[in-house]
Amino acid sequence: MQGPNIVVVGAGFAGVEAARSLERTLTPGEARVTLISPTDYQLYLPLLPHVAAGVVTPQSVAPSLRRMLRRTALVPGGVIGVDPGAKVCVVRKITGDLVDMRYDYLVLTPGSVTRVFDIPGLAEEARGMKTLAQAAYLRDHVIAQLDLAAATSDHDEQAARLQFVVVGGGYAGTETAACLQRLTTAAARRYHPRIDPGLIKWHLIDVAPKLLPELGEKLGESALRMLGDRGVQISLGTSVASATKEEITLTDGRVLPSRTLVWTAGVAASPLVDSLGTETVRGRLVTEPDFRVPGLDGVFALGDAAAVPDLAKGDGSPCPPTAQHAARQGRHAAKVLAAKLRGQPTLPYRHKDLGLVVDLGGHDAVSKPLGIDLKGAPAQLVARGYHLYALRTGAARFRTGANWLLNAVAGDDFVRTGFLADRKGTLRDFERTDVYLTRDEVTARTRAMA
Numbered sequence: 001m002q003g004p005n006i007v008v009v010g011a012g013f014a015g016v017e018a019a020r021s022l023e024r025t026l027t028p029g030e031a032r033v034t035l036i037s038p039t040d041y042q043l044y045l046p047l048l049p050h051v052a053a054g055v056v057t058p059q060s061v062a063p064s065l066r067r068m069l070r071r072t073a074l075v076p077g078g079v080i081g082v083d084p085g086a087k088v089c090v091v092r093k094i095t096g097d098l099v100d101m102r103y104d105y106l107v108l109t110p111g112s113v114t115r116v117f118d119i120p121g122l123a124e125e126a127r128g129m130k131t132l133a134q135a136a137y138l139r140d141h142v143i144a145q146l147d148l149a150a151a152t153s154d155h156d157e158q159a160a161r162l163q164f165v166v167v168g169g170g171y172a173g174t175e176t177a178a179c180l181q182r183l184t185t186a187a188a189r190r191y192h193p194r195i196d197p198g199l200i201k202w203h204l205i206d207v208a209p210k211l212l213p214e215l216g217e218k219l220g221e222s223a224l225r226m227l228g229d230r231g232v233q234i235s236l237g238t239s240v241a242s243a244t245k246e247e248i249t250l251t252d253g254r255v256l257p258s259r260t261l262v263w264t265a266g267v268a269a270s271p272l273v274d275s276l277g278t279e280t281v282r283g284r285l286v287t288e289p290d291f292r293v294p295g296l297d298g299v300f301a302l303g304d305a306a307a308v309p310d311l312a313k314g315d316g317s318p319c320p321p322t323a324q325h326a327a328r329q330g331r332h333a334a335k336v337l338a339a340k341l342r343g344q345p346t347l348p349y350r351h352k353d354l355g356l357v358v359d360l361g362g363h364d365a366v367s368k369p370l371g372i373d374l375k376g377a378p379a380q381l382v383a384r385g386y387h388l389y390a391l392r393t394g395a396a397r398f399r400t401g402a403n404w405l406l407n408a409v410a411g412d413d414f415v416r417t418g419f420l421a422d423r424k425g426t427l428r429d430f431e432r433t434d435v436y437l438t439r440d441e442v443t444a445r446t447r448a449m450a
Protein backbone atom coordinates (compact mmCIF):
# COMPACT_ATOMS: atom_id res chain seq x y z
CA MET A 1 0.00 0.00 0.00
CA GLN A 2 1.17 3.52 -0.85
CA GLY A 3 0.79 6.85 0.88
CA PRO A 4 1.90 8.22 4.25
CA ASN A 5 1.90 5.93 7.26
CA ILE A 6 -0.61 6.82 9.99
CA VAL A 7 0.37 5.02 13.18
CA VAL A 8 -2.29 4.67 15.87
CA VAL A 9 -0.98 3.81 19.33
CA GLY A 10 -3.40 1.84 21.50
CA ALA A 11 -6.58 -0.19 20.86
CA GLY A 12 -8.88 1.48 23.35
CA PHE A 13 -12.05 3.37 22.48
CA ALA A 14 -10.21 6.30 20.87
CA GLY A 15 -7.66 4.25 18.94
CA VAL A 16 -10.06 1.71 17.48
CA GLU A 17 -12.63 4.33 16.52
CA ALA A 18 -9.88 6.36 14.85
CA ALA A 19 -8.67 3.36 12.83
CA ARG A 20 -12.21 2.25 11.88
CA SER A 21 -13.16 5.73 10.77
CA LEU A 22 -9.93 6.16 8.80
CA GLU A 23 -10.74 2.97 6.89
CA ARG A 24 -14.14 4.38 6.02
CA THR A 25 -12.95 7.91 5.25
CA LEU A 26 -9.74 7.32 3.26
CA THR A 27 -9.38 5.55 -0.05
CA PRO A 28 -6.86 2.65 -0.06
CA GLY A 29 -4.18 4.73 -1.81
CA GLU A 30 -4.42 7.81 0.40
CA ALA A 31 -2.59 6.40 3.43
CA ARG A 32 -1.51 3.30 5.29
CA VAL A 33 -3.00 2.80 8.73
CA THR A 34 -1.08 0.86 11.38
CA LEU A 35 -2.47 0.05 14.83
CA ILE A 36 -0.05 -0.93 17.59
CA SER A 37 -1.57 -2.82 20.52
CA PRO A 38 -0.40 -5.62 22.83
CA THR A 39 -3.86 -7.21 22.56
CA ASP A 40 -5.82 -8.26 19.49
CA TYR A 41 -9.10 -7.00 20.91
CA GLN A 42 -10.73 -3.78 22.05
CA LEU A 43 -11.50 -4.06 25.74
CA TYR A 44 -14.90 -2.73 26.78
CA LEU A 45 -13.81 -1.42 30.17
CA PRO A 46 -17.24 -0.51 31.63
CA LEU A 47 -18.21 -4.20 31.84
CA LEU A 48 -15.08 -5.43 33.62
CA PRO A 49 -16.98 -5.64 36.95
CA HIS A 50 -19.42 -7.99 35.21
CA VAL A 51 -16.50 -10.15 34.10
CA ALA A 52 -15.11 -10.24 37.64
CA ALA A 53 -18.54 -11.21 38.94
CA GLY A 54 -19.01 -13.91 36.29
CA VAL A 55 -22.09 -12.23 34.82
CA VAL A 56 -20.47 -12.07 31.37
CA THR A 57 -17.55 -14.00 29.92
CA PRO A 58 -14.22 -12.31 29.09
CA GLN A 59 -14.69 -12.89 25.35
CA SER A 60 -17.97 -10.95 25.43
CA VAL A 61 -16.28 -7.67 26.38
CA ALA A 62 -13.26 -8.13 24.10
CA PRO A 63 -14.43 -7.64 20.48
CA SER A 64 -11.85 -8.86 18.00
CA LEU A 65 -9.86 -6.19 16.18
CA ARG A 66 -9.85 -8.42 13.11
CA ARG A 67 -13.65 -8.30 13.00
CA MET A 68 -13.60 -4.51 13.10
CA LEU A 69 -10.53 -3.58 11.04
CA ARG A 70 -9.98 -4.90 7.53
CA ARG A 71 -7.40 -2.54 6.00
CA THR A 72 -5.42 -1.66 9.12
CA ALA A 73 -2.08 -3.38 9.78
CA LEU A 74 -1.99 -4.75 13.34
CA VAL A 75 1.32 -4.78 15.21
CA PRO A 76 1.27 -6.91 18.41
CA GLY A 77 3.13 -4.81 20.94
CA GLY A 78 3.16 -1.56 22.85
CA VAL A 79 4.86 1.77 22.16
CA ILE A 80 7.27 2.52 25.02
CA GLY A 81 8.84 5.69 23.65
CA VAL A 82 8.51 8.32 20.92
CA ASP A 83 11.12 10.52 19.23
CA PRO A 84 9.02 13.25 17.55
CA GLY A 85 12.09 14.83 15.92
CA ALA A 86 13.00 11.64 14.07
CA LYS A 87 9.33 10.65 13.69
CA VAL A 88 10.05 7.26 15.22
CA CYS A 89 8.24 5.31 17.90
CA VAL A 90 9.89 2.46 19.81
CA VAL A 91 7.72 -0.65 19.89
CA ARG A 92 8.11 -3.41 22.44
CA LYS A 93 6.63 -6.47 20.74
CA ILE A 94 4.83 -9.11 22.79
CA THR A 95 7.99 -11.22 22.44
CA GLY A 96 9.94 -8.54 24.32
CA ASP A 97 11.92 -7.46 21.24
CA LEU A 98 12.30 -3.74 20.57
CA VAL A 99 11.78 -2.37 17.07
CA ASP A 100 11.67 1.16 15.66
CA MET A 101 8.70 2.21 13.55
CA ARG A 102 8.65 5.35 11.44
CA TYR A 103 5.49 7.36 11.00
CA ASP A 104 4.23 10.32 9.02
CA TYR A 105 1.32 10.95 11.36
CA LEU A 106 1.12 9.62 14.90
CA VAL A 107 -2.21 9.25 16.71
CA LEU A 108 -1.47 8.79 20.41
CA THR A 109 -4.23 6.95 22.25
CA PRO A 110 -2.22 4.99 24.84
CA GLY A 111 -4.96 5.35 27.42
CA SER A 112 -4.39 5.33 31.14
CA VAL A 113 -3.09 3.21 33.98
CA THR A 114 -4.26 2.87 37.56
CA ARG A 115 -3.27 5.87 39.65
CA VAL A 116 -1.22 4.88 42.68
CA PHE A 117 0.24 6.70 45.65
CA ASP A 118 3.23 6.19 47.91
CA ILE A 119 1.35 4.12 50.47
CA PRO A 120 3.27 1.41 52.34
CA GLY A 121 2.35 -2.01 50.98
CA LEU A 122 0.13 -0.73 48.17
CA ALA A 123 2.37 -1.87 45.31
CA GLU A 124 2.69 -5.35 46.80
CA GLU A 125 -0.88 -6.00 47.96
CA ALA A 126 -3.32 -4.04 45.76
CA ARG A 127 -5.23 -5.60 42.89
CA GLY A 128 -6.58 -3.51 40.03
CA MET A 129 -9.50 -3.54 37.61
CA LYS A 130 -7.99 -2.04 34.47
CA THR A 131 -7.35 -5.07 32.26
CA LEU A 132 -9.16 -8.24 31.29
CA ALA A 133 -6.53 -10.32 33.06
CA GLN A 134 -7.02 -8.31 36.25
CA ALA A 135 -10.77 -8.93 36.19
CA ALA A 136 -10.25 -12.67 35.65
CA TYR A 137 -7.60 -12.75 38.38
CA LEU A 138 -9.83 -10.88 40.84
CA ARG A 139 -12.71 -13.29 40.25
CA ASP A 140 -10.44 -16.27 40.95
CA HIS A 141 -9.03 -14.57 44.03
CA VAL A 142 -12.42 -13.71 45.54
CA ILE A 143 -13.84 -17.20 44.96
CA ALA A 144 -10.65 -18.66 46.44
CA GLN A 145 -11.20 -16.64 49.61
CA LEU A 146 -14.64 -18.20 49.99
CA ASP A 147 -13.24 -21.70 49.43
CA LEU A 148 -10.44 -21.13 51.94
CA ALA A 149 -12.79 -19.57 54.48
CA ALA A 150 -15.10 -22.58 54.24
CA ALA A 151 -12.19 -24.99 54.68
CA THR A 152 -10.60 -23.41 57.77
CA SER A 153 -11.55 -23.91 61.40
CA ASP A 154 -9.67 -20.77 62.43
CA HIS A 155 -12.27 -18.10 63.17
CA ASP A 156 -9.85 -15.18 62.71
CA GLU A 157 -8.61 -16.47 59.36
CA GLN A 158 -12.18 -17.01 58.18
CA ALA A 159 -13.18 -13.47 59.18
CA ALA A 160 -10.16 -11.99 57.39
CA ARG A 161 -10.81 -13.94 54.19
CA LEU A 162 -14.44 -12.85 54.18
CA GLN A 163 -13.62 -9.15 54.51
CA PHE A 164 -13.02 -7.33 51.22
CA VAL A 165 -11.86 -3.74 50.73
CA VAL A 166 -12.40 -1.72 47.54
CA VAL A 167 -10.80 1.72 47.31
CA GLY A 168 -12.34 4.23 44.90
CA GLY A 169 -15.86 5.65 44.90
CA GLY A 170 -16.01 6.31 41.16
CA TYR A 171 -17.66 4.12 38.55
CA ALA A 172 -15.08 1.34 38.55
CA GLY A 173 -14.86 0.98 42.32
CA THR A 174 -18.58 1.30 43.00
CA GLU A 175 -19.58 -1.19 40.32
CA THR A 176 -16.81 -3.61 41.32
CA ALA A 177 -17.86 -3.60 44.98
CA ALA A 178 -21.54 -3.93 44.04
CA CYS A 179 -21.09 -6.81 41.57
CA LEU A 180 -18.63 -8.80 43.68
CA GLN A 181 -20.75 -8.36 46.81
CA ARG A 182 -23.59 -10.08 44.94
CA LEU A 183 -21.20 -12.84 43.84
CA THR A 184 -19.93 -13.63 47.34
CA THR A 185 -23.39 -13.55 48.92
CA ALA A 186 -24.89 -15.84 46.26
CA ALA A 187 -21.93 -18.24 46.38
CA ALA A 188 -22.08 -18.54 50.16
CA ARG A 189 -25.80 -19.25 50.12
CA ARG A 190 -25.68 -21.82 47.31
CA TYR A 191 -22.44 -23.71 47.84
CA HIS A 192 -20.94 -22.89 51.24
CA PRO A 193 -23.31 -23.91 54.04
CA ARG A 194 -20.45 -23.54 56.55
CA ILE A 195 -20.21 -19.82 55.79
CA ASP A 196 -22.69 -17.44 57.35
CA PRO A 197 -23.46 -14.86 54.61
CA GLY A 198 -23.68 -12.29 57.39
CA LEU A 199 -19.93 -12.72 58.00
CA ILE A 200 -19.10 -11.48 54.49
CA LYS A 201 -18.16 -7.81 54.68
CA TRP A 202 -17.52 -5.50 51.76
CA HIS A 203 -16.02 -2.06 52.36
CA LEU A 204 -16.06 0.74 49.79
CA ILE A 205 -13.52 3.41 50.69
CA ASP A 206 -13.03 6.82 49.09
CA VAL A 207 -11.24 9.98 50.13
CA ALA A 208 -13.94 12.14 48.49
CA PRO A 209 -16.86 13.39 50.58
CA LYS A 210 -19.48 11.98 48.19
CA LEU A 211 -20.06 8.77 46.25
CA LEU A 212 -20.25 9.11 42.45
CA PRO A 213 -20.16 12.93 42.53
CA GLU A 214 -20.46 13.14 38.72
CA LEU A 215 -24.06 11.89 38.98
CA GLY A 216 -25.15 14.66 41.32
CA GLU A 217 -26.14 14.53 44.96
CA LYS A 218 -29.57 12.92 44.47
CA LEU A 219 -28.40 9.90 42.46
CA GLY A 220 -25.24 9.60 44.53
CA GLU A 221 -27.40 9.28 47.64
CA SER A 222 -29.57 6.70 45.86
CA ALA A 223 -26.53 4.58 45.02
CA LEU A 224 -25.28 4.95 48.58
CA ARG A 225 -28.61 3.74 49.92
CA MET A 226 -28.82 0.78 47.50
CA LEU A 227 -25.38 -0.45 48.47
CA GLY A 228 -26.03 0.16 52.17
CA ASP A 229 -29.22 -1.91 52.00
CA ARG A 230 -27.13 -4.79 50.63
CA GLY A 231 -24.64 -4.55 53.49
CA VAL A 232 -21.80 -2.73 51.75
CA GLN A 233 -20.06 -0.53 54.31
CA ILE A 234 -19.14 2.81 52.72
CA SER A 235 -16.51 5.07 54.28
CA LEU A 236 -16.09 8.50 52.69
CA GLY A 237 -13.37 11.00 53.48
CA THR A 238 -11.11 8.03 54.19
CA SER A 239 -8.27 6.23 52.42
CA VAL A 240 -5.66 3.54 53.03
CA ALA A 241 -2.73 4.37 55.29
CA SER A 242 -0.89 1.07 54.79
CA ALA A 243 -1.45 -2.51 53.72
CA THR A 244 0.08 -5.87 54.48
CA LYS A 245 -0.77 -9.38 53.38
CA GLU A 246 -3.11 -9.84 56.33
CA GLU A 247 -4.53 -6.41 57.20
CA ILE A 248 -5.38 -2.97 55.87
CA THR A 249 -4.99 0.16 57.96
CA LEU A 250 -7.21 3.12 57.12
CA THR A 251 -6.44 6.79 57.61
CA ASP A 252 -9.19 7.04 60.24
CA GLY A 253 -7.26 4.56 62.40
CA ARG A 254 -9.30 1.42 61.75
CA VAL A 255 -7.46 -1.81 61.04
CA LEU A 256 -9.32 -4.28 58.84
CA PRO A 257 -8.10 -7.89 58.81
CA SER A 258 -8.37 -8.73 55.11
CA ARG A 259 -6.66 -10.65 52.31
CA THR A 260 -8.24 -8.57 49.53
CA LEU A 261 -7.46 -4.96 48.60
CA VAL A 262 -8.95 -3.79 45.29
CA TRP A 263 -7.51 -0.45 44.17
CA THR A 264 -9.58 1.64 41.73
CA ALA A 265 -8.74 5.13 43.05
CA GLY A 266 -8.64 6.92 39.72
CA VAL A 267 -6.45 6.76 36.64
CA ALA A 268 -3.29 8.45 35.38
CA ALA A 269 -2.18 8.99 31.79
CA SER A 270 0.04 6.30 30.28
CA PRO A 271 3.75 6.67 31.18
CA LEU A 272 4.37 6.99 27.43
CA VAL A 273 3.44 10.68 27.77
CA ASP A 274 6.66 11.34 29.69
CA SER A 275 8.88 10.44 26.72
CA LEU A 276 7.48 13.28 24.58
CA GLY A 277 8.77 16.13 26.72
CA THR A 278 5.84 18.41 25.93
CA GLU A 279 3.37 20.34 28.10
CA THR A 280 0.93 18.36 30.23
CA VAL A 281 -2.04 19.05 32.48
CA ARG A 282 -2.25 16.63 35.40
CA GLY A 283 -0.11 14.22 33.40
CA ARG A 284 -2.22 14.45 30.22
CA LEU A 285 -0.81 15.87 26.96
CA VAL A 286 -1.98 19.38 26.17
CA THR A 287 -3.57 19.50 22.70
CA GLU A 288 -5.28 21.91 20.39
CA PRO A 289 -9.06 21.48 19.88
CA ASP A 290 -8.28 19.40 16.75
CA PHE A 291 -5.99 17.06 18.78
CA ARG A 292 -2.68 18.44 17.45
CA VAL A 293 0.10 18.40 20.05
CA PRO A 294 1.74 21.86 19.94
CA GLY A 295 5.35 21.81 18.78
CA LEU A 296 5.28 18.20 17.54
CA ASP A 297 4.91 17.82 13.79
CA GLY A 298 2.36 15.22 12.77
CA VAL A 299 1.52 14.15 16.34
CA PHE A 300 -2.08 14.01 17.55
CA ALA A 301 -3.29 12.92 20.99
CA LEU A 302 -6.75 11.95 22.23
CA GLY A 303 -8.47 9.77 24.78
CA ASP A 304 -7.43 9.40 28.43
CA ALA A 305 -3.83 10.50 27.81
CA ALA A 306 -4.80 13.83 26.24
CA ALA A 307 -6.13 17.05 27.76
CA VAL A 308 -8.39 17.96 24.84
CA PRO A 309 -10.23 21.26 25.47
CA ASP A 310 -13.91 20.69 26.25
CA LEU A 311 -15.47 23.32 23.99
CA ALA A 312 -18.99 22.22 24.95
CA LYS A 313 -18.38 23.50 28.48
CA GLY A 314 -16.47 26.57 27.41
CA ASP A 315 -14.66 26.98 30.73
CA GLY A 316 -11.23 25.93 29.49
CA SER A 317 -11.32 22.56 31.21
CA PRO A 318 -10.29 19.39 29.34
CA CYS A 319 -12.70 16.64 28.36
CA PRO A 320 -13.11 14.09 31.14
CA PRO A 321 -11.41 10.73 30.53
CA THR A 322 -14.57 8.79 29.69
CA ALA A 323 -15.30 6.15 27.08
CA GLN A 324 -17.97 8.38 25.59
CA HIS A 325 -15.51 11.18 24.83
CA ALA A 326 -12.75 8.80 23.72
CA ALA A 327 -14.91 7.07 21.11
CA ARG A 328 -16.19 10.33 19.68
CA GLN A 329 -12.71 11.83 19.66
CA GLY A 330 -11.50 8.83 17.68
CA ARG A 331 -14.13 9.35 15.00
CA HIS A 332 -13.41 13.08 14.84
CA ALA A 333 -9.65 12.45 14.65
CA ALA A 334 -10.20 10.48 11.44
CA LYS A 335 -11.90 13.53 9.92
CA VAL A 336 -9.03 15.75 11.05
CA LEU A 337 -6.41 13.47 9.50
CA ALA A 338 -8.36 13.16 6.26
CA ALA A 339 -8.55 16.94 6.07
CA LYS A 340 -4.79 17.24 6.68
CA LEU A 341 -4.02 14.74 3.94
CA ARG A 342 -6.29 16.54 1.50
CA GLY A 343 -5.04 20.02 2.36
CA GLN A 344 -8.36 21.07 3.86
CA PRO A 345 -8.99 23.01 7.10
CA THR A 346 -9.59 20.97 10.25
CA LEU A 347 -12.52 21.39 12.62
CA PRO A 348 -12.25 21.41 16.43
CA TYR A 349 -13.72 18.63 18.53
CA ARG A 350 -16.93 19.47 20.33
CA HIS A 351 -19.26 17.04 22.10
CA LYS A 352 -21.80 17.51 24.86
CA ASP A 353 -21.86 14.67 27.36
CA LEU A 354 -24.99 12.58 26.86
CA GLY A 355 -25.16 11.22 30.39
CA LEU A 356 -23.79 8.55 32.71
CA VAL A 357 -24.85 5.05 33.71
CA VAL A 358 -23.88 2.98 36.76
CA ASP A 359 -24.87 -0.70 36.93
CA LEU A 360 -24.91 -2.00 40.51
CA GLY A 361 -26.02 -5.53 39.60
CA GLY A 362 -29.42 -7.19 39.80
CA HIS A 363 -32.16 -4.56 39.61
CA ASP A 364 -29.98 -1.88 41.20
CA ALA A 365 -28.70 0.94 39.00
CA VAL A 366 -28.55 4.70 38.74
CA SER A 367 -28.39 6.54 35.43
CA LYS A 368 -28.53 10.06 34.13
CA PRO A 369 -29.26 9.97 30.38
CA LEU A 370 -29.62 13.45 28.87
CA GLY A 371 -29.81 14.94 32.36
CA ILE A 372 -32.76 12.78 33.50
CA ASP A 373 -32.32 11.10 36.89
CA LEU A 374 -33.25 7.39 36.88
CA LYS A 375 -32.83 4.65 39.46
CA GLY A 376 -33.78 1.01 39.86
CA ALA A 377 -35.11 -1.05 36.94
CA PRO A 378 -35.50 1.88 34.47
CA ALA A 379 -31.91 2.91 35.14
CA GLN A 380 -30.80 -0.70 34.70
CA LEU A 381 -32.57 -0.90 31.34
CA VAL A 382 -30.88 2.30 30.15
CA ALA A 383 -27.46 1.16 31.41
CA ARG A 384 -27.54 -2.21 29.73
CA GLY A 385 -29.05 -0.80 26.56
CA TYR A 386 -26.23 1.71 26.38
CA HIS A 387 -23.59 -1.00 26.89
CA LEU A 388 -25.05 -3.13 24.10
CA TYR A 389 -25.09 -0.11 21.80
CA ALA A 390 -21.49 0.83 22.67
CA LEU A 391 -20.06 -2.64 22.02
CA ARG A 392 -18.53 -2.51 18.55
CA THR A 393 -19.51 -5.87 17.02
CA GLY A 394 -22.74 -7.80 16.67
CA ALA A 395 -21.06 -10.91 18.06
CA ALA A 396 -20.05 -9.05 21.23
CA ARG A 397 -23.56 -7.66 21.67
CA PHE A 398 -25.12 -11.09 21.23
CA ARG A 399 -22.70 -12.77 23.63
CA THR A 400 -23.18 -10.10 26.29
CA GLY A 401 -26.97 -10.14 26.04
CA ALA A 402 -27.01 -13.95 26.14
CA ASN A 403 -24.68 -13.92 29.17
CA TRP A 404 -26.97 -11.54 31.04
CA LEU A 405 -29.98 -13.72 30.27
CA LEU A 406 -28.23 -16.97 31.20
CA ASN A 407 -26.94 -15.53 34.46
CA ALA A 408 -30.41 -14.26 35.38
CA VAL A 409 -31.97 -17.67 34.68
CA ALA A 410 -29.31 -20.18 35.74
CA GLY A 411 -27.02 -18.21 38.04
CA ASP A 412 -23.29 -18.82 38.38
CA ASP A 413 -21.24 -21.94 39.14
CA PHE A 414 -18.54 -19.85 40.91
CA VAL A 415 -15.66 -21.75 39.32
CA ARG A 416 -12.01 -20.72 39.63
CA THR A 417 -10.18 -21.02 36.32
CA GLY A 418 -6.76 -21.14 37.97
CA PHE A 419 -4.80 -20.03 34.91
CA LEU A 420 -3.42 -17.01 36.79
CA ALA A 421 -2.81 -18.81 40.07
CA ASP A 422 0.97 -18.37 39.87
CA ARG A 423 0.74 -14.58 39.56
CA LYS A 424 0.80 -12.33 42.60
CA GLY A 425 -1.67 -10.07 40.85
CA THR A 426 -0.06 -6.70 41.57
CA LEU A 427 -0.80 -3.61 39.49
CA ARG A 428 2.68 -3.75 37.96
CA ASP A 429 2.27 -7.42 37.01
CA PHE A 430 -0.66 -6.68 34.73
CA GLU A 431 -0.27 -3.05 33.65
CA ARG A 432 3.49 -3.22 32.89
CA THR A 433 4.17 0.38 33.88
CA ASP A 434 7.89 -0.34 34.29
CA VAL A 435 8.76 -0.98 30.62
CA TYR A 436 8.67 2.59 29.29
CA LEU A 437 11.74 4.49 28.13
CA THR A 438 12.70 7.99 29.22
CA ARG A 439 12.98 10.81 26.70
CA ASP A 440 16.79 10.62 26.80
CA GLU A 441 16.74 6.85 26.27
CA VAL A 442 14.50 7.18 23.23
CA THR A 443 16.66 9.93 21.71
CA ALA A 444 19.86 7.94 22.29
CA ARG A 445 18.31 4.87 20.68
CA THR A 446 17.10 6.65 17.56
CA ARG A 447 20.45 8.43 17.10
CA ALA A 448 22.31 5.14 17.40
CA MET A 449 20.02 3.55 14.82
CA ALA A 450 20.39 6.46 12.35
